[in-house]
Amino acid sequence: MKRFITFLSAAIVAAGLGTAAQSPVPDIVFDSNPSPLMLPDDIYLGEVGGVAANSKGDIYVYTRTGHPTISIGSSRAFAHGGSRLFQFDRSGKFVREIGKDSYGMLVAQQVRIDAQDNVWIVDQMAGYVNKLDAAGRPVLLLGRKAESINVPANAGRGGGGEGGGGRGRGGLPGAGAQSDVFNRPTDVAWDSAGNIFVADGMGNARVAKFDSKGVFLKSWGSRGSEPGMFANVTGIAVDAQGNVYAADAGNKRIQVFDNNGTFKSAITNVGAPGALCMTPGPNQVLYVSNSNPPEDFDNGGEIYKIKLDGTVVGRFGKVGKRPKEFGAVNSLDCRTENSLLVGELANMRVQKLTLR
Amino acid sequence: MKRLLACLPAVLLALSPAQPAAQQKATVQNVPEIPYTSVPNFLKMPPGETLGEAIGVATNSKGHVFVYHRSANTRLWEFDKNGAFVKEIGKGYYGFEFAHSVRVDPQDNIWTVDEGTNTVTKFSPEGKFLMVLGHRPSAVDGAVATVFGPNPPAQKYIFCRPTDVGWDRQGNIFVSDGYCNNRVVKYDKDGQFLAQSGSEKAGSEPGQYSLPHGLQVDGRGHVWVADRTNNRYQELDNDLKPLKQYSNLGTGWTVCVSAGPHQYVFASNSNPNGNGPGTWANTGEIYKMELDGTVVGKFGHASKEFGGFQVVHMMDCRNPNEIVVGEIESWRVQKLLLQQPAKTGSSR
Numbered sequence: 125m126k127r128f129i130t131f132l133s134a135a136i137v138a139a140g141l142g143t144a145a146q147s148p149v150p151d152i153v154f155d156s157n158p159s160p161l162m163l164p165d166d167i168y169l170g171e172v173g174g175v176a177a178n179s180k181g182d183i184y185v186y187t188r189t190g191h192p193t194i195s196i197g198s199s200r201a202f203a204h205g206g207s208r209l210f211q212f213d214r215s216g217k218f219v220r221e222i223g224k225d226s227y228g229m230l231v232a233q234q235v236r237i238d239a240q241d242n243v244w245i246v247d248q249m250a251g252y253v254n255k256l257d258a259a260g261r262p263v264l265l266l267g268r269k270a271e272s273i274n275v276p277a278n279a280g281r282g283g284g285g286e287g288g289g290g291r292g293r294g295g296l297p298g299a300g301a302q303s304d305v306f307n308r309p310t311d312v313a314w315d316s317a318g319n320i321f322v323a324d325g326m327g328n329a330r331v332a333k334f335d336s337k338g339v340f341l342k343s344w345g346s347r348g349s350e351p352g353m354f355a356n357v358t359g360i361a362v363d364a365q366g367n368v369y370a371a372d373a374g375n376k377r378i379q380v381f382d383n384n385g386t387f388k389s390a391i392t393n394v395g396a397p398g399a400l401c402m403t404p405g406p407n408q409v410l411y412v413s414n415s416n417p418p419e420d421f422d423n424g425g426e427i428y429k430i431k432l433d434g435t436v437v438g439r440f441g442k443v444g445k446r447p448k449e450f451g452a453v454n455s456l457d458c459r460t461e462n463s464l465l466v467g468e469l470a471n472m473r474v475q476k477l478t479l480r
Numbered sequence: 481m482k483r484l485l486a487c488l489p490a491v492l493l494a495l496s497p498a499q500p501a502a503q504q505k506a507t508v509q510n511v512p513e514i515p516y517t518s519v520p521n522f523l524k525m526p527p528g529e530t531l532g533e534a535i536g537v538a539t540n541s542k543g544h545v546f547v548y549h550r551s552a553n554t555r556l557w558e559f560d561k562n563g564a565f566v567k568e569i570g571k572g573y574y575g576f577e578f579a580h581s582v583r584v585d586p587q588d589n590i591w592t593v594d595e596g597t598n599t600v601t602k603f604s605p606e607g608k609f610l611m612v613l614g615h616r617p618s619a620v621d622g623a624v625a626t627v628f629g630p631n632p633p634a635q636k637y638i639f640c641r642p643t644d645v646g647w648d649r650q651g652n653i654f655v656s657d658g659y660c661n662n663r664v665v666k667y668d669k670d671g672q673f674l675a676q677s678g679s680e681k682a683g684s685e686p687g688q689y690s691l692p693h694g695l696q697v698d699g700r701g702h703v704w705v706a707d708r709t710n711n712r713y714q715e716l717d718n719d720l721k722p723l724k725q726y727s728n729l730g731t732g733w734t735v736c737v738s739a740g741p742h743q744y745v746f747a748s749n750s751n752p753n754g755n756g757p758g759t760w761a762n763t764g765e766i767y768k769m770e771l772d773g774t775v776v777g778k779f780g781h782a783s784k785e786f787g788g789f790q791v792v793h794m795m796d797c798r799n800p801n802e803i804v805v806g807e808i809e810s811w812r813v814q815k816l817l818l819q820q821p822a823k824t825g826s827s828r
Binding site: 167169189190274418420422444 | 567568570571572573574575577607608609611612615616618619620622635636637638670671672673
């Protein structure tokens, strides 16, 4: 009997370990180049919000190089600067800075490259999504930087001032305004028709859909844990069929919607997805990071490779500061299936991974 | 009068950049005076630039001098051994906001401790970013309200106004943390938490701290902590267990351990900010001692004039006969050439 109990508790322990995965997940063998970018002597990356490559292999990094400066002695407090956008070539050589002294680069959140090699940046504090053409010129702006910020900032509302009306505006909590007024947006993706999907975000808890010209179409989601609700929306990707994958880190799941926001399924065995990316066709896969918060370097940190039906193919890496380890991954780029760019907040670096 | 007294602390709080530090006269007796000269115009600034508060100073194995200072922005400058400006490191770096310490490890990597961003950063000898410990609160979370009252609980990977960094021969990292924690933390060379001594709470027992303001590790792996508000230095073993306390050297502002087979410890009883009545007569000197605590000499005195000290914040003593000191209030770095002390009797 005693032996049976011992066996039983071992079985329970084994089952309990499977919080992130139902069955043993194969380890994917991989290598890392922990410093693929050759930085000029006077540039320090800071906390990497986003990293992405275009069709030529050029690498863009949108990064938090400092904190915004607040002007005092004005009638209101105005915020300037804090983040920068850099371009490197495929060998990692520095090409240029884009948008130096731009009006809106406050807290870098994400950079993504669309099929036409346009560069899209998402700024969490300025609260906008900005499409830049290949030459770096702004061509489409969703959202608007708050004119001034409140000091001290309202707790939990971000430093960006009034956001998307996530609270107390009569709607559901986190549902936001039916518009392109964002509250701490985190990510952007497109379907094959060019429709734009914005993860909005940390302040709101919704996904907003726009047509290719930036006309607001609809948004869905509010704060909660039911299907179709979000704790927060930390990343977004769209597959070739137009299905929308929204990372919901606070609820430890990725929710899958059809192109119009109808809930289809949830992927729940990949930890708290802080960043995700989807490979181009035809056999698309998702990579998703169980990102550790910057204050915890003892748990999580691994990255999963999953099929679009949610089947976990494998996992790699863990939390830490050495090469092949991760510290608060905020961005994944997977233009090809076995070559990834990983942007880390807490380790202030970009790693280039090669999967075996 | 009572009313005036009542409003005085509030005025001090509002006006002084730092709390006026308690000052204490050292009780150690019969310490030989070490004669020294200060090298005139040692550091040559870049054209059109001036130092701010010279908070951190350190030298590397080539004698290059690194100065981490508070000007309009916090900046890190490198000079060669003759004081000629070499370059700026970390310009615009996310982890620079309010300098507190710079140190150079045995491999010549440069480490900065920034109490404005709560980070400890390792740069290569050339100044390339290598690793960061701690985390700067995100700007998007808004302005951080000044905390009055108990410190929040200390966390393993988050600092609260850290003050200094050191390493043992295995490369383990030791951080004194700081103004709003009161602890010493040990990490492995890759930044994995190993141990801590003290906590967020201040205390005066051995192994407790009240503003651990400076830290260095000697060749035996012992950790020396300048326990400033407790007016003492503490010596810990490599696992952070307290070994000894030194309470005879005045206020424990900052500590330095020299290189080489015969190591000395330098300890500064810095004169406090504010130039209060009587403080200059009792404070401002630096002590030199053996690793067993025997005081072998002292030098320096409080003064705003060149050659004297106006709040020494940090010392470099790689060469125990050439001390580089950074001062807060005179915005100054001095290189001191020590001579042999006059022979006297016992120094204990």
